[in-house]
Amino acid sequence: MNTRLLRHMHLTPEVEHIATALLNPENPAAGHRLTDLEALTLMREAPLALLGTLAAARKRAVSGDEVYYNRNIHIEPTNICVFRCRFCSYRRGAGEPDAWYHDLDAVERLAAERRGEPITEVHIVGGVHPEHDLDYYCEMIRRVKKQLPHVAVKAYTAVELHYIISKAGLTLAEGLQRLKEAGMEAIPGGGAEIFAPEIREQICPEKPTAEEWLATHEAAHGLGISTNCTILYGHIETYEHRIDHLRRLRELQDRTHGFDAFIPLKYRNLHNSMSAVGEVSLPEDMKMMALSRLYLDNIPHIKAYWPMLGISATELALSFGADDIDGTIDDTTKIYSMAGAEDQRPRLTTERMEQLVRSAGFTPVERNTFYQPIKH
Numbered sequence: 001m002n003t004r005l006l007r008h009m010h011l012t013p014e015v016e017h018i019a020t021a022l023l024n025p026e027n028p029a030a031g032h033r034l035t036d037l038e039a040l041t042l043m044r045e046a047p048l049a050l051l052g053t054l055a056a057a058r059k060r061a062v063s064g065d066e067v068y069y070n071r072n073i074h075i076e077p078t079n080i081c082v083f084r085c086r087f088c089s090y091r092r093g094a095g096e097p098d099a100w101y102h103d104l105d106a107v108e109r110l111a112a113e114r115r116g117e118p119i120t121e122v123h124i125v126g127g128v129h130p131e132h133d134l135d136y137y138c139e140m141i142r143r144v145k146k147q148l149p150h151v152a153v154k155a156y157t158a159v160e161l162h163y164i165i166s167k168a169g170l171t172l173a174e175g176l177q178r179l180k181e182a183g184m185e186a187i188p189g190g191g192a193e194i195f196a197p198e199i200r201e202q203i204c205p206e207k208p209t210a211e212e213w214l215a216t217h218e219a220a221h222g223l224g225i226s227t228n229c230t231i232l233y234g235h236i237e238t239y240e241h242r243i244d245h246l247r248r249l250r251e252l253q254d255r256t257h258g259f260d261a262f263i264p265l266k267y268r269n270l271h272n273s274m275s276a277v278g279e280v281s282l283p284e285d286m287k288m289m290a291l292s293r294l295y296l297d298n299i300p301h302i303k304a305y306w307p308m309l310g311i312s313a314t315e316l317a318l319s320f321g322a323d324d325i326d327g328t329i330d331d332t333t334k335i336y337s338m339a340g341a342e343d344q345r346p347r348l349t350t351e352r353m354e355q356l357v358r359s360a361g362f363t364p365v366e367r368n369t370f371y372q373p374i375k376h
């Protein structure tokens with residue numbers, strides 16, 4: 001963007017100053033690093049069009065015209081969970097009518113049904129079942145890998161991992177090493193929610209703390225396991241809480257460089273004990289996407305997760321800094337459909353994903369879990 005155009009946007013002097021610093025024409029990829037105060041000023045005062053322009057410029061500098069997707073399936077072994085996060089529409093106690101549980105044989109069958117398909121990733125995530133232990137989690141990975149040896153297993157959030165590794169009496173590094181030996185190659189980003197204790201206490205008081213979540217990812221990075229990170233935004237938190245959350249992620253990434261992607265997860269309010277809290281608007285979603293791209297200057301990929309955002313908003317997010325739209329999924333993620341996202345059985349064909357990316361003006365690239373392009 002030509003800096004002269006900024007003058008036509010009627011910006012406050014503070015916003016104009018920050019935008020000029022971010023639009024470093026010499027090297028937009030390594031442009032100015034936002035301070036927390038600058039991030040807050042942008043969130044409060046910058047017009048959405050400016051945020052989109054700045055974030056899209058940063059995205060193009062980092063990943064050019066390319067937008068990534070992968071071919072993946074989700075396996076959700078159970079929705080029975082020892083925790084009771086107030087925003088969760090999905091968890092059930094054992095014995096409740098719509099609780100589900102797939103034992104190891106059933107999980108293996110779900111994997112076996114997909115043999116011969118061109119998927120490259122299995123994403124395993126679920127509730128924290130009270131009776132399972134580390135050996136069970138390792139065995140589940142081995143069974144999936146036995147059926148689908150060529151796929152990468154991205155498994156278990158830091159919440160599940162912290163719980164079972166503590167239960168086993170091991171250090172995080174020891175427990176993660178066991179899972180790595182069983183075939184776990186990456187860790188998804190769930191469970192981060194909002195790190196600030198005053199919000200965490202209200203929305204998920206029983207969950208591992210921010211420090212425990214971050215320590216789990218740091219230990220994984222130390223073992224060469226790549227991981228993702230998330231934020232759950234748009235409920236009772238403030239902009240300050242969001243920026244504090246991003247700062248903790250950026251600080252960890254400065255030390256380890258182990259995060260591949262950041263996923264801003266929009267709070268959905270159907271059928272949970274925070275339903276009275278409304279959902280934020282589409283412009284607010286785009287603002288969060290843009291801020292994520294601009295603030296997290298050391299995390300290469302920002303993911304617009306289509307089962308949560310919906311397809312039109314995902315397309316729009318590509319103009320607000322996102323460069324990844326996750327996978328074809330093709331099956332069974334219930335976390336969002338149970339919380340109010342419109343599609344009860346999310347599935348997008350590869351053709352439809354490519355079309356979505358092209359109509360937003362970008363070039364679709366199929367990737368593997370580690371963001372290497374797949375050549376067919």
Ligand code: V47
Pocket residue numbers: 087088089157187188189190191192193228229230231232263265266267268269270272305326335339
């Ligand atoms: O941690 C639960 C979120 C997360 C609700 O790493 C909700 O590639 C909105 O982390 N409204 C789990 N969100 C899912 C997750 C994820 C998803 C896709 C890709 C990746 C990745 C990770 O789902 C939980 C929580 O933050 N969640 N309930 C809800 N009512």
Ligand code: SF4
Pocket residue numbers: 081082083084085088089090091126127128159204207
């Ligand atoms: Fe359990 Fe995860 Fe739901 Fe929390 S968000 S209750 S940890 S399934």
